[in-house]
Structures are given as C-alpha cells and as structure tokens.
Amino acid sequence: GAGVSQSPRYKVTKRGQDVALRCDPISGHVSLYWYRQALGQGPEFLTYFNYEAQQDKSGLPNDRFSAERPEGSISTLTIQRTEQRDSAMYRCASSAAWRGGSTGELFFGEGSRLTVL
Amino acid sequence: LAKTTQPISMDSYEGQEVNITCSHNNIATNDYITWYQQFPSQGPRFIIQGYKTKVTNEVASLFIPADRKSSTLSLPRVSLSDTAVYYCLVGQRPGGSYIPTFGRGTSLIVHP
Numbered sequence: 001g002a003g004v005s006q007s008p009r010y011k012v013t014k015r016g017q018d019v020a021l022r023c024d025p026i027s028g029h030v031s032l033y034w035y036r037q038a039l040g041q042g043p044e045f046l047t048y049f050n051y052e053a054q055q056d057k058s059g060l061p062n063d064r065f066s067a068e069r070p071e072g073s074i075s076t077l078t079i080q081r082t083e084q085r086d087s088a089m090y091r092c093a094s095s096a097a098w099r100g101g102s103t104g105e106l107f108f109g110e111g112s113r114l115t116v117l
Numbered sequence: 118l119a120k121t122t123q124p125i126s127m128d129s130y131e132g133q134e135v136n137i138t139c140s141h142n143n144i145a146t147n148d149y150i151t152w153y154q155q156f157p158s159q160g161p162r163f164i165i166q167g168y169k170t171k172v173t174n175e176v177a178s179l180f181i182p183a184d185r186k187s188s189t190l191s192l193p194r195v196s197l198s199d200t201a202v203y204y205c206l207v208g209q210r211p212g213g214s215y216i217p218t219f220g221r222g223t224s225l226i227v228h229p
Contacts, residue, residue, distance in 0.1 A: 004160075033217065042204055042219035043161065056216060091160050093217075106153075106217055108160025 002026075004109035006092050012115045013082055021077045021112045025094030032075050033106065034067055035091045043091055049075060082116045089113050121205045126224040135192040137223050139205030142186050148208040150181060150188045155202045155222070164203075165190070192225075200227045 005024040013019050025032050031050050035043035045059040051072040060066070064082075069075040079086055091111045095104040122140040129135045141150065149168050153161035165172055167179040167188070178191040192199055202222040 035219075040221075042202075042222050045216055045218055048216065059216075093160070105151075105163040105166070106161070108162070111160055 004092055004094055004107050006090075006109035006112050008112060009110065010113045010115075012117065014117050015082060015084060017082055018078065018080045019082055019114060021079075021090050021092075021114070023075045023077070023092030023094075023109060025073065025075070025092070026096075026107055027073075028096070029094035029107070030097050031095045031104070032069055033093045033095075034075070034077050035093065037089045037091055037111070046077070079114075082114075084116045087114055087116045121207055121220050123203075123205050123220065123223045125221065126226070128226050128228065129195055130228050131196055132194050135195050135199070135225060135227075137190045137192075137203055137205075137225070138187055139190070140187045141205070141207045144185050144207050150179065150185075151206045151208075151217070152177070152179065152188075152190045153204045153206065153219070155204065161204060161219070195225075195227045197227050197229065199225065201225060 004026055007022045011019055031048060033048040034046040036046055037043045047057040047060055047067050048055055049069040052069050064080045067075060067077045077090060089111045091108055093106040093108045095106050097104055149166055151166040152164045154164050155161040165174055165177050165179045167181050169181050169185060172179045180189040190203060202224050204219050204222040206217050
C-alpha cells in the first residue's frame with residue numbers, strides 16, 4: 001500500500017478480553033516496529049522485526065503482550081487479558097532497511113487507539 | 118546507550134527562525150542523529166537525518182558539531198503549522214540491534 005496501515009483505528013474492550021492489533025507496513029519494508037504512546041509522552045518502543053524474525057522484544061511490558069510477523073509483512077500485536085493500564089495509542093512503523101548506525105526513515109501508521117474499560 | 122536531552126517546550130512567533138538543541142553525550146561512532154515531527158493525533162514524521170557537520174533539506178537544517186555530542190535542528194521562518202512536538206533520536210544498539218528510541222520531545226508552539 002501507499003503507507004502504513006493499522007487496524008482497528010479504535011478499539012474499546014472490557015478488562016480481561018484479548019485484543020489483536022494489526023499493522024500492514026509499506027510493501028517491501030524490511031523492518032517493522034511497534035510502539036505505545038501515552039498522552040503527552042513520546043512513543044515507547046515495544047518490539048521490532050526484520051523480515052519475519054523478531055529482533056528485540058525488550059520493550060514488551062509483560063508476558064500478556066506478544067507480536068508476530070509470520071510472513072515478513074503484516075504484523076499482529078496481541079494483548080491478552082487486557083487491563084485498564086493497557087489503554088493507549090499503539091503505533092506501528094516500518095522502514096526500508098538499515099545501514100551502519102542509521103535506522104533508516106521510519107514511516108508511521110495512524111495508530112490504533114485502545115481503551116480498556 | 119546514547120541518551121538524548123532536549124528542552125521540554127519552546128515558544129516562537131511566525132516568521133522567526135527556531136533552533137532546537139539536543140544533547141547526546143554518549144553517542145556511538147556509528148550512530149546517526151534523526152529528528153521527527155509529530156502533530157496531535159498523528160504518528161511521528163521524519164524531518165531530517167545526519168551524521169556530522171550540516172545537512173539541509175527543504176524543511177530544515179541540522180547542525181552537528183565535530184564532537185557530535187549535540188545537534189541543533191533549525192526551522193527557518195516558522196509558521197503556525199509548525200506547532201508540533203519535535204523528537205531527537207540517536208541510534209541505540211543493545212546487543213547489536215537498532216532501536217529508534219523517542220524521548221518526550223520538544224513541544225514547539227508558534228504564536229501569531
């Protein structure tokens with residue numbers, strides 16, 4: 001697609017339910033990142049992939065959070081047994097490649113706003 | 118790991134030049150410096166990236182001194198539409214991976 005697409009844009013769920021957030025990166029982009037952003041804060045790194053391999057998941061808050069990118073394109077961030085503190089904007093970004101110390105330009109989607117009641 | 122420090126907020130007026138400085142004392146040899154802009158309700162958008170000296174594009178200039186321990190984003194003749202949060206990023210590589218890490222950024226407000 002022309003840009004990074006995320007769905008759903010808005011998700012309201014009840015505490016204890018599982019949610020799945022989807023990210024469709026720019027076609028051909030190697031790297032895919034997941035971030036979480038609270039109001040008034042910068043994006044907080046969660047995890048990232050190069051192709052289908054999860055390179056780093058050190059930012060995932062706990063084992064209720066998981067992510068996959070099985071075919072090296074679309075990625076899903078899953079939150080199990082949601083809690084109110086999980087409410088935030090979840091952002092996905094992709095980049096074409098990385099060279100040397102550069103991460104390459106990140107292209108962000110519009111985000112998925114999660115509200116846990 | 119390189120940590121960045123930038124002012125929390127800045128105010129300016131239309132038509133002025135705005136300079137936002139970011140400190141990154143522990144920048145690694147291979148790290149690039151990247152700046153992003155974020156409008157409310159949107160994802161961050163790449164502005165400019167550099168390694169040393171000066172980089173200029175149609176939007177901004179980036180000045181990096183020889184020691185690379187800081188960088189300055191320069192926005193010429195700002196307008197109201199430049200009101201946004203600006204983030205300075207330096208490549209962080211725990212275990213060899215590259216993780217773009219955002220701080221709180223600098224909230225720039227441009228007044229009429």
